[in-house]
Amino acid sequence: MKWRLGVGVALLAGVVAVASIDLSLAVQRWDELGPVPPGEPMPALSFATLEGEALDTAALRGRVTVLTFWTTWCPACRSELADVDALAREFEGEDVAFVAVNLEGGQMPLPRARELVANYRDEHALTVPLAIDGGAAARALRIGPIPHTVVLDAAGAIRRVHQGRVLSRTLRADIERLQTTAATDSR
Amino acid sequence: MSGSCLMPVSAALERWGGLLIAPRSTLARLAPEADAHDGWWLGALYVLGAEFDDVLAAIATAIGLGGFGGAFAVVLALGRALIVPIVALAAADFVLGRARAYRSTVVLVPVVLGMTCVHVAEQLGFALGGARWVAVVGVAAASLVWLAWLRSAIAPQPSPSEVAASSVETQEESP
Numbered sequence: 001m002k003w004r005l006g007v008g009v010a011l012l013a014g015v016v017a018v019a020s021i022d023l024s025l026a027v028q029r030w031d032e033l034g035p036v037p038p039g040e041p042m043p044a045l046s047f048a049t050l051e052g053e054a055l056d057t058a059a060l061r062g063r064v065t066v067l068t069f070w071t072t073w074c075p076a077c078r079s080e081l082a083d084v085d086a087l088a089r090e091f092e093g094e095d096v097a098f099v100a101v102n103l104e105g106g107q108m109p110l111p112r113a114r115e116l117v118a119n120y121r122d123e124h125a126l127t128v129p130l131a132i133d134g135g136a137a138a139r140a141l142r143i144g145p146i147p148h149t150v151v152l153d154a155a156g157a158i159r160r161v162h163q164g165r166v167l168s169r170t171l172r173a174d175i176e177r178l179q180t181t182a183a184t185d186s187r
Numbered sequence: 188m189s190g191s192c193l194m195p196v197s198a199a200l201e202r203w204g205g206l207l208i209a210p211r212s213t214l215a216r217l218a219p220e221a222d223a224h225d226g227w228w229l230g231a232l233y234v235l236g237a238e239f240d241d242v243l244a245a246i247a248t249a250i251g252l253g254g255f256g257g258a259f260a261v262v263l264a265l266g267r268a269l270i271v272p273i274v275a276l277a278a279a280d281f282v283l284g285r286a287r288a289y290r291s292t293v294v295l296v297p298v299v300l301g302m303t304c305v306h307v308a309e310q311l312g313f314a315l316g317g318a319r320w321v322a323v324v325g326v327a328a329a330s331l332v333w334l335a336w337l338r339s340a341i342a343p344q345p346s347p348s349e350v351a352a353s354s355v356e357t358q359e360e361s362p
Contacts, residue, residue, distance in 0.1 A: 007208050008200030015236035015303055026243040034248030161252055
């Protein structure tokens, strides 16, 4: 009987010890868990465009920018990209930039990723600007679940972060709020 | 805490310890309802022992992002964390059959032990990466094989319809 209780206590003690280690490790790097939150400046990053050029995040300053991080195999990304594509057309002519950044460049050679993304663009008739991340953005922004959407203000600061599928109306509200703030600041 | 409050805890620990070192004799003298709440407790222990880092990361995300998205991240992490115990319980029901399924939570004891060991390996620096799923499937499969071996030690319980039928027969036989 004592042996049975002893083994049970050892099991419980082991689980509690493991959980305590997890908690202690998490507390030590709490700020690094989860994605880079709103309020932080956007890290200086460079994406590869399908045309073979580089798109620096610094070049996006001066406009409200929506960056959607996605992959070709993610069903939620497909649905969100369709919304982002429609929003990009809706805000055409305004100081709003949309870039849909594919994350598969970190797992395959860039020419292959370009081909994959170009095929995807043609298949889904996307008009939103597309780019490819070689892995640096995923690490710098600590991207976990996808789609991952980051909304930047005109100064290049992260204002909103959405993990998972975000609704079109939520993104529109984010953009309009930042446009209003920018207009108020400029007066 | 009074001694009466500790009684169910020590009984549960004795039960889980017994299942690990002497499963057949432990099952043989286990009252039918003794492990009624073990599924909840072992599910919580599984999350703490095997997936707590992911849940903590989701909580940090929720605090960082705030709003519905943050809360959703925590719910999603808890759901992901509980997939293995839920699938193991469903498979245990299948392995034991309907008459013995009342003991299906027994499978969670080796699952908790095995997956806590896998997580300890991760904490010690063994980067399992994609192999983690192989370890998860291996632990769950070994636990189900162990349960199948124990199947004969679990007394079958009559289904409610069989109980009802037998009570009708008893009433008919009585004068």
